[in-house]
Amino acid sequence: MACVGETTVTFVTLAVAEAARPEPAWDLITVANVCPSWSRLTRLVTGVFALKNASQFFVIVAVVPELAAEVVGLGAVAEAEEEDGAEFGLELAPELEPLLLPEQAAMPAPSAHTSRICWRTLRATMQLFSNFSPPAATQRPPVHDTRVRHPATPRPRAQRMMWGNVPVAHYRKETQTDASGPASPAPPASAGAGHEPDARYTFANERTFLAWIRTALGLVAAGLAIVQLLPPFHGIRWGRHAIGVPLILLGAVVAVCSYLEWAANQRALRRGEPLRRSWLPQLLAIVIALVAVAAAMMALISG
Amino acid sequence: MTRSRAGGTDDPGLARARTNLAWTRTALAFAAIGAVILKRELAAGLVVLVLSGLVWIVGRLARMPGHEVRARPGRLLVIAIAVTGVSIAALILALFGPQTAGLRL
Numbered sequence: 001m002a003c004v005g006e007t008t009v010t011f012v013t014l015a016v017a018e019a020a021r022p023e024p025a026w027d028l029i030t031v032a033n034v035c036p037s038w039s040r041l042t043r044l045v046t047g048v049f050a051l052k053n054a055s056q057f058f059v060i061v062a063v064v065p066e067l068a069a070e071v072v073g074l075g076a077v078a079e080a081e082e083e084d085g086a087e088f089g090l091e092l093a094p095e096l097e098p099l100l101l102p103e104q105a106a107m108p109a110p111s112a113h114t115s116r117i118c119w120r121t122l123r124a125t126m127q128l129f130s131n132f133s134p135p136a137a138t139q140r141p142p143v144h145d146t147r148v149r150h151p152a153t154p155r156p157r158a159q160r161m162m163w164g165n166v167p168v169a170h171y172r173k174e175t176q177t178d179a180s181g182p183a184s185p186a187p188p189a190s191a192g193a194g195h196e197p198d199a200r201y202t203f204a205n206e207r208t209f210l211a212w213i214r215t216a217l218g219l220v221a222a223g224l225a226i227v228q229l230l231p232p233f234h235g236i237r238w239g240r241h242a243i244g245v246p247l248i249l250l251g252a253v254v255a256v257c258s259y260l261e262w263a264a265n266q267r268a269l270r271r272g273e274p275l276r277r278s279w280l281p282q283l284l285a286i287v288i289a290l291v292a293v294a295a296a297m298m299a300l301i302s303g
Numbered sequence: 304m305t306r307s308r309a310g311g312t313d314d315p316g317l318a319r320a321r322t323n324l325a326w327t328r329t330a331l332a333f334a335a336i337g338a339v340i341l342k343r344e345l346a347a348g349l350v351v352l353v354l355s356g357l358v359w360i361v362g363r364l365a366r367m368p369g370h371e372v373r374a375r376p377g378r379l380l381v382i383a384i385a386v387t388g389v390s391i392a393a394l395i396l397a398l399f400g401p402q403t404a405g406l407r408l
Contacts, residue, residue, distance in 0.1 A: 196373055203318040209379055210325040216386050217332040220393045221339055227397040228343060231404065244397055252390035259383035266374045 194270030205265050212258030212280065216251040223247030233302035243295050250287045254280060326362025329382070330355045336389065343400060347392050354385050 196202075226244035233239035257280055268275050333355030341348025361378050 200316075200318045202374055203322045205374075206379070207322050207325045210322075210329045210382075213382060213386055214329050214332045216390065217329075217336050220386075220390045221332075221336040224336070224339060224393045224397060228339075228400070228403055241397065245394065248390055248394045248397060252387050252394070255383050255386035255390060259380060262379060263376060266376075 194267075194272065197266075197269040201269050202266070205262055205269065208265075209258050209262040212254055212261070215284070216254040216258065219247045219251035219254065223249075223251065233298050235302055236298050239298045239302070243291055243298070246287060246291055250284070254284065257283075323362060327359065330359035330362065333358050333385075333389075336393075340389075340393065340396065344396060347396065351389055351392075354389070358382060358385070 223244040223246070226247065227240050230240050230244075236242075261278055261280065265275050334352060337348050337351030337355055339348075340351050361382070
C-alpha cells in the first residue's frame with residue numbers, strides 16, 4: 001500500500017543566498033544578515049565603513065564645492081576674531097581650540113554670515129568654561145548681530161548670575177547704552193532740584209491726591225448729613241453736632257494735608273529719595289473710630 | 304501699552320486714563336455735596352456745583368493727550384483750597400444754620 005502526498009518545494013528557499021543578487025553590495029549585506037556573529041568590528045575590518053565614508057565624502061565634495069573655500073574663510077575669520085578676543089581678554093583655553101574647526105566643518109554653511117554666527121556662538125559657549133574676564137565697558141565692540149547673544153549682553157534672567165568675577169547686574173549697568181532704554185525707568189538720582197520723574201509716577205501721585213480729596217469731600221458730606229438730616233437724639237441736644245462737626249473738620253484737615261503730602265511726594269520723586277510715611281490713614285482711622293464710638297454711646301443713651 | 308521714558312514727555316498709556324477717571328470721580332463728589340448743600344443753602348450749593356464743573360474742566364485740560372506730563376502744583380492747590388472752603392462752609396452751616404428735625408425714616 002502506498003501513500004501519496006503532495007509536497008511543494010520553493011526554489012527560492014533552497015537557493016544560495018549570495019546568488020540572489022549579483023551586485024557586490026547586496027552580497028555583503030546578505031552575508032551580514034546571514035552570519036549571526038557579524039558585528040561592527042567585522043564590517044570595519046572588511047572595509048564596509050571605509051567605503052561608505054569615502055563615498056559620502058566624495059558626494060559632499062561634489063555637491064558642495066564651496067565647502068573647502070568656506071573652511072579656509074573660517075580660518076581667516078577665526079584668526080581675526082582671536083585677535084579681537086586677545087584685545088578684549090577673550091582668550092580660549094588651548095585644549096579647546098582644536099574643537100573649533102571640526103565644529104565649523106560639521107555644520108552646513110550656506111553663507112559666510114551664518115558661519116560667523118556659529119563661530120561666535122561656539123566661542124561664547126566655550127568661554128563659559130574658560131577663564132574669562134569681561135572687558136571694560138568702553139572697550140566693548142558694538143554688537144551688530146542681533147541673532148547672537150554677545151557675551152557682554154547676557155539674558156535678563158542672568159542678572160543674578162556672575163560673569164567671571166564680576167556680577168552681571170553690575171556689568172549691565174555699565175554697558176546699558178542701547179537705544180531701547182531702561183526696562184523699568186527708575187527715578188533719577190539726587191541732583192539738586194532733581195529731574196522730572198516718570199509720567200506714571202506723576203500720575204499716580206496725582207491720583208492719590210485726588211483720592212484723598214474725595215475722602216475729604218465724603219467726610220464733609222457725611223458730617224453735614226448727620227447734622228442736617230439725622231433725627232436728634234432724645235435728651236442730647238448737641239448730639240448730632242458732636243458726631244458731624246468732627247467729620248467736617250477732619251475733611252478740611254485731610255484736604256490741606258493731602259496737598260502737602262502730594263507736594264512732598266513729588267519733591268521726593270524728583271530727587272529720587274524714598275517717599276515718607278503718611279500719617280493721614282492713622283488720623284482718619286482714629287477720628288472715625290472715635291466718632292463711631294460716640295455715636296454708639298449716644299444711640300444707647302437716647303434709647 | 305506704550306512705555307514712557309524718564310522725562311515724562313511720552314504717552315504713559317493707561318495711567319492717563321486712570322487719572323482722568325479720578326478727576327471725573329472728584330468732580331462727581333463735588334457735585335454730590337453741592338446738591339446736599341443746595342437743599343439747605345441755595346447760594347452755597349450753587350457755588351459748590353460750579354466748583355464741580357471747574358474741577359472737571361481742570362482735570363480735562365491738564366491731561367489732554369499730547370500735552371507734556373509734569374506736575375502742576377497750582378491746579379492741585381486750587382482744588383485743595385476749594386475743598387477746604389467747602390468744608391468751612393459746611394462747618395458754618397452745621398454750626399449756625401437752621402436746626403432741622405431731620406429725616407423721619
